[in-house]
Amino acid sequence: MTSVPPVPPVPPVPPPGCPAHESLYGPEFAADPAAVYRRLRDIGPIAPVELAPGVRASLVxxxxxxxxxxxxTETFSKDPRRWKDLADGTVPMDSPVVPMMMYRPNALWTDxxxxxxxxxxxTDALARVDPATLRGHVEASADTLIDRIAPAGRADLLGEYAQVLPLLVFNRLFGCPADYGERLVQGMSGIFDGVDAEKANELLATTLLDLVTLKRRRPGPDVTSWLMDHPAGLTDEEMVHTLVLLMGAGTEPQQNLIANSLRLLLSDDRFAGSLAGGSLPVEDALxxxxxxxxxxxxxxxxxxxxDVVHDGVVLRAGHPLVVSLAAANTDPSLRTDQRAGNRAHLAWSAGPHNCPxxxxARLIAAVAVEKLLDRLPDVELAVPVKALAWRPGPFHRGLVALPVTFPPATATPSGVGDPPPVEGDAPTPQPSVVPETSGVPRGWAARLLAWWRGE
Ligand code: HEM
Structure with a gap:
C-alpha cells in the first residue's frame, strides 16, 4: 500500500452498472452471505458495501x-471518532449499526x-481466571440448563442453552448478581440485533454502572474486581466501557460459537458416526x-x-474499512480444505486487536457442547438443517433458533447443576450511580448516557 495524496474526489453515487454497495443487512444476506462474498470477490479484495441503509463501508x-x-496500525486506526459520515451527520446516530461501531473508551476502539x-x-485480569474453575462454572451452568430442558424431550438449543449459558458463566466470572445479568443480556442482544438500540444501550449503561459501584464497595475474586485492581488504574468510566466490551464479547459471539458448532455436529454426516460411537470430535467441529x-x-x-490505495482501490481517510473475517477465511486463494486442527483462520481476528x-472462549464452547452431547446423546435436529434461519445483521453469524428433539431424560441429582451463588445475589438493593431511566443522570454518568443515546 502506498500513500497517494492527492486523490480524486469521491463520486456522490456509484457509477451506472457498478455492482456497488451490496447490502450486509436484511434476510437475503443472512440467508446466504457466501453468495454476497463471492460477488464482492469478483470486484476485488476490498469492495463497497452497505452495513445498514445509508451506511457505506468497504469490506475486505x-x-x-x-x-x-x-x-x-499506522495506516488503519480503530478509533471511530475518525468516521467522517458519522461526524458530518450522513449516518444518523439512530442507525442500527451505530451502537456496535461508535467510539467508547475501551481497548477495541483505541490505538x-x-x-x-x-x-x-x-489480558492480565483474564490470565487470573483458572481454567479448572472456569470449566467447573461451565459444567455447572450447562447442567442447570440441561436439567430444565431434559424432561421435555424437545428444546430450542439457541434460546434455552447457547444463549443463556455464556451469561451464567460470565455472571460467575465477573461476580455479577443474577438480576444484573438478565438486564445485561437484554441490553447486549438489543444492540447486536439493532432492535430498539437506544433503549438497549441505556439498560446496559445503568446495569454496568450498578455493577461497578457494587465492586468498588465489595471487591471479590472476580474479573471485574481484578480489572479495577490493575496498575492501569481504570477509571469508573473506563471500567464501564471495558465491561461493555467484555460482556458483549463474552455473550453474543460465544453463544454463536456454541450454537453453530452444535448445528454442524447434528447435521453433518461426517460427524454422525463419531457421535454415535461416543468419541466426540468437538474440537474438530469448533x-x-x-x-x-x-x-x-x-x-x-x-x-x-x-487516503491510501490498495490493489487500485482508493481507501478514503475516515471511511469505514470492515474486515470480513468470514470472507477472508473462505478466500479461494487459501487452497485448503484442511479445517480440523488448522488455526490459521481469522475468527479471532489478528494483529494487536485480536481476541484476548x-x-x-474455546474452553467454554467445547465444554458446553461436550456436556450437552454427553447428557443428551440421542439429540437430533427437529427440522431439516436447511430450514434453520440465520439472524439478520452485518456483524454476527448466529441462528434464530436451534430446535431439537431427544428422548426425555431425568435431571441430575438435586443441586448438582446449581452454580454457587455470587456474593451480591441476595436482593440487597444497591444505590445506582445513574438513577433509573426516568431520573436525571449526573456528571460523567450523564455524559456516558449521552454518548450511548447519541446526544
Ligand atoms: C467465541 C467467542 C468469541 C469470538 C469468536 C471472539 C472474536 C473476537 C474478534 C473477532 C475480535 C476482534 C474484533 C475487532 O478487531 O474489531 C475480538 C476482540 C475482543 N474480544 Fe473476543 N471473541 C470471543 C469471545 C470473547 C470473550 C469470551 C471475551 C472476554 C471475556 C472476549 C474479549 C474480547 C476483547 C476484549 C476484544 C478486543 C481486543 C482489543 O481490541 O484489543 N472475546 N474477539
Whole structure:
C-alpha cells in the first residue's frame, strides 16, 4: 500500500452498472452471505458495501488484504471518532449499526499506548481466571440448563442453552448478581440485533454502572474486581466501557460459537458416526465453524488515517474499512480444505486487536457442547438443517433458533447443576450511580448516557 495524496474526489453515487454497495443487512444476506462474498470477490479484495441503509463501508474480503489491514496500525486506526459520515451527520446516530461501531473508551476502539494500557488490564485480569474453575462454572451452568430442558424431550438449543449459558458463566466470572445479568443480556442482544438500540444501550449503561459501584464497595475474586485492581488504574468510566466490551464479547459471539458448532455436529454426516460411537470430535467441529461460520463474521472495523490505495482501490481517510473475517477465511486463494486442527483462520481476528480471550472462549464452547452431547446423546435436529434461519445483521453469524428433539431424560441429582451463588445475589438493593431511566443522570454518568443515546 502506498500513500497517494492527492486523490480524486469521491463520486456522490456509484457509477451506472457498478455492482456497488451490496447490502450486509436484511434476510437475503443472512440467508446466504457466501453468495454476497463471492460477488464482492469478483470486484476485488476490498469492495463497497452497505452495513445498514445509508451506511457505506468497504469490506475486505481477501485473506492477505485482511491480514495487511489488521497489522498495519499506522495506516488503519480503530478509533471511530475518525468516521467522517458519522461526524458530518450522513449516518444518523439512530442507525442500527451505530451502537456496535461508535467510539467508547475501551481497548477495541483505541490505538497505540492507550490501547496497550486498556488491553493490558484485560489480558492480565483474564490470565487470573483458572481454567479448572472456569470449566467447573461451565459444567455447572450447562447442567442447570440441561436439567430444565431434559424432561421435555424437545428444546430450542439457541434460546434455552447457547444463549443463556455464556451469561451464567460470565455472571460467575465477573461476580455479577443474577438480576444484573438478565438486564445485561437484554441490553447486549438489543444492540447486536439493532432492535430498539437506544433503549438497549441505556439498560446496559445503568446495569454496568450498578455493577461497578457494587465492586468498588465489595471487591471479590472476580474479573471485574481484578480489572479495577490493575496498575492501569481504570477509571469508573473506563471500567464501564471495558465491561461493555467484555460482556458483549463474552455473550453474543460465544453463544454463536456454541450454537453453530452444535448445528454442524447434528447435521453433518461426517460427524454422525463419531457421535454415535461416543468419541466426540468437538474440537474438530469448533475448528470448522471458526473457519466457515465465524461468530463475528464481519467486524474489525478500521478507519484509514489518510487516503491510501490498495490493489487500485482508493481507501478514503475516515471511511469505514470492515474486515470480513468470514470472507477472508473462505478466500479461494487459501487452497485448503484442511479445517480440523488448522488455526490459521481469522475468527479471532489478528494483529494487536485480536481476541484476548481465545483460550477461555474455546474452553467454554467445547465444554458446553461436550456436556450437552454427553447428557443428551440421542439429540437430533427437529427440522431439516436447511430450514434453520440465520439472524439478520452485518456483524454476527448466529441462528434464530436451534430446535431439537431427544428422548426425555431425568435431571441430575438435586443441586448438582446449581452454580454457587455470587456474593451480591441476595436482593440487597444497591444505590445506582445513574438513577433509573426516568431520573436525571449526573456528571460523567450523564455524559456516558449521552454518548450511548447519541446526544
Ligand atoms: C467465541 C467467542 C468469541 C469470538 C469468536 C471472539 C472474536 C473476537 C474478534 C473477532 C475480535 C476482534 C474484533 C475487532 O478487531 O474489531 C475480538 C476482540 C475482543 N474480544 Fe473476543 N471473541 C470471543 C469471545 C470473547 C470473550 C469470551 C471475551 C472476554 C471475556 C472476549 C474479549 C474480547 C476483547 C476484549 C476484544 C478486543 C481486543 C482489543 O481490541 O484489543 N472475546 N474477539
Amino acid at each position: 474480503v481477501g485473506y492477505d488484504a485482511a491480514l495487511h489491514v489488521l497489522r498495519s 497505540g499506548a492507550e490501547h496497550r494500557r486498556l488491553r493490558g488490564a484485560i 475448528d470448522e465453524v471458526l473457519w466457515t461460520d465465524p461468530p463475528m463474521a464481519n467486524y474489525a472495523v478500521h478507519y484509514p488515517v489518510h 480471550a481465545q483460550s477461555p
